[in-house]
Each structure stands twice: as structure tokens, then as C-alpha cells.
Amino acid sequence: MFYSIAFNLLVSFLFARFDISTPLSFCPPRILCQANVVSSTHLPNVQETPIFVRQPGIADPDLSVKRAAVLTAGSNVFLWGKDAETPQPIASISKLMTALVFLDHNPGWDTTYQVGPRDSIGGGKNNLFTGDTVKLRDIFYTSLVASDNGATLALVHSTGLTDEQFVKLMNEKAKKIGMFSASFVEPTGLSDQNQASARDIARLAREALLQPELKKAVTTEKYDFKTAEDREKKISSTDELLGDDVTDVSILGGKTGFTDAAGYCFVGQFKNTAGKQIISVVLGAPNKEARFSQTKKLVNWIFNSYAINR
DSSP states (O other): OOHHHHHHHHHHHHHHHHHSOOOOOOOHHHHHHHHHHHHIIIIIOOOOOOOOEEEEEEOOOSSSSSSEEEETTTOEEEEEEETTTOOEEHHHHHHHHHHHHHTTOOTTTTTTTOOOOOOOOOOOOOOOOOOOEEEHHHHHHHHHHHHOHHHHHHHHHHTTTOOHHHHHHEEEHHHHHHHOBBBBSSSSSSSSTTTEEEHHHHHHHHHTTSSSSHHHHTOOOOEEEEEETOOOOOOOOOOOTTTTTTEEEEEEEEEEEEETTEEEEEEEEEEEEHHHEEEEEEEESHHHHHHEEEEEEHHHOOOHHEEEOO
């Protein structure tokens, strides 16, 4: 009698505690769990786009790059890749992450900053010099439009954060947006220890191009301004696809990168006349021109090879 009463009480408790009309779900193996976490928690909320469907009988593109990836801009779907999960040096594409962290700690676009000796660094063309007093908006554009390493350091130092604090925030944001292969040790990309996979670069570009001021900067071909000392500065973009006619495709922003170890790299977002948008990444192209020609080849192949399933 006692055991019967105890059993009934236990059953009543379980029915009250759990809704057994809803089946329990169990976490898949670890790698699948991580994929679920990335898509539901760490990646930004993005509007799902209609599904791209690859048309039958179309061969993969023959690209002269080491790695590549293509991501649908409005979802978490990768359409194509070439060794897309292997991390490698990403050169000045690092500046997209630097810009994102700066936007989180921007002292104000019209705030001025005087360039000092600690902002001097080799590699690439320098547009700002010690003693120049410049608005932060102009430094921001110089960093992204001209891929200027000194301007990038000035941008970092203008926040008041130490170099170590800033790089820590870069790595934290990388994990937050799902870049689990990424690692940053400095903000310019000159170090080959700044690494990420092609897929993670696509995720970085998607997050970056959601920021209006950043998107405006990476679609600017020419940028002119004056320092507080009345010195004229004329900045030109390193992105040769800006203003270029890529058939029926328009570019919505991109970033170049190069070191000997990284090769010539480019990430960009593109839209065709039907309104479909993709993010293309090519890494390790053999020369400067190839990173753009191979990007065009890949982008056109995607738009010609995939139908949209409504």
C-alpha cells in the first residue's frame, strides 16, 4: 500500500515537472553542437534569404588561389569553398576586425588625434606623419580606404586602450561572431600570426558590412581631407573592383590584403540584378591582379551556377 502511494506521488510530480507532450532533444556530437551554437548564439541575427540551388551538370570553377569561400550574405549558408576551413595569414583583412572594435570604443568622429612616433610602422604607403593632427573620421577612412598601417595604429591608440587590451577585444569579438579559427596578435595584419580560414573571413566581412560607416569607407574610391595644420591628404582605395564593371554584378564593399605568407587576398560582398547577395573570399592569389580577376571569375560563376528556390 505504501509503495503504491509513493509511486503515484512520484508519477504526479514528474507530470507536473515536465511537459511530456514535447519530446526531449539531446545535443548531437560535439562538432554538431558547436555548429548549433555558432548559428544560434554567436552569429549576428540576419534575415534568411531564399535558398540558392546549384544547377546540375556545372563543374567547379578552376581558380588559381590557395583558398576560397562563398557565403550567402543574408544567411549562414556557404555555397562553395576551396580548402575553406584551413586558417592562414590574412594580412590587411585584419583591419576589418580592427575597425569593428574601434566602432565599439569610438571617442567621437570629430575628435582630433595627433599622430605620434608610436604610430609609425613600416609596410605599405604611409599617409599620416608624426605631428599631423587629424579627425578620427579621417583616420578611420585612411585605415580602410588606403589600408594604411600607421593610420590603423593611430586609430587603435585614439581609443585610450593599450595595444594588449585592443587585441584581446579583437579576439573576443572574433569568437562572438563565430570566427572560431581566427587569431589576432596585432591590428594591422602585418603579422602572419593574424590568421583565419576563408569561411571565417566571410563571417567577418558580413559583420563588418552591417556597420554603415564601415561599409561607406570600404566603398570609397577617393578620400580627400586636410589636417588641422592645413596639410592636404589624398587617399586612394586599394580595391580595384570599385567602379569596375563586373558584368551584371555590383560590389557592395570589400577589403584587400597582402603579405608574402598570405599571398594576395580579397574579400567582398556582391549583388546581382536579381538582388541576390553573396560574400566572396579568395586567399593566396599569385599576384595583385589575380586577386581581383579570380574574385570576378568566382562571383560570376556563383551567380550563373545557382538558381534561387522560392
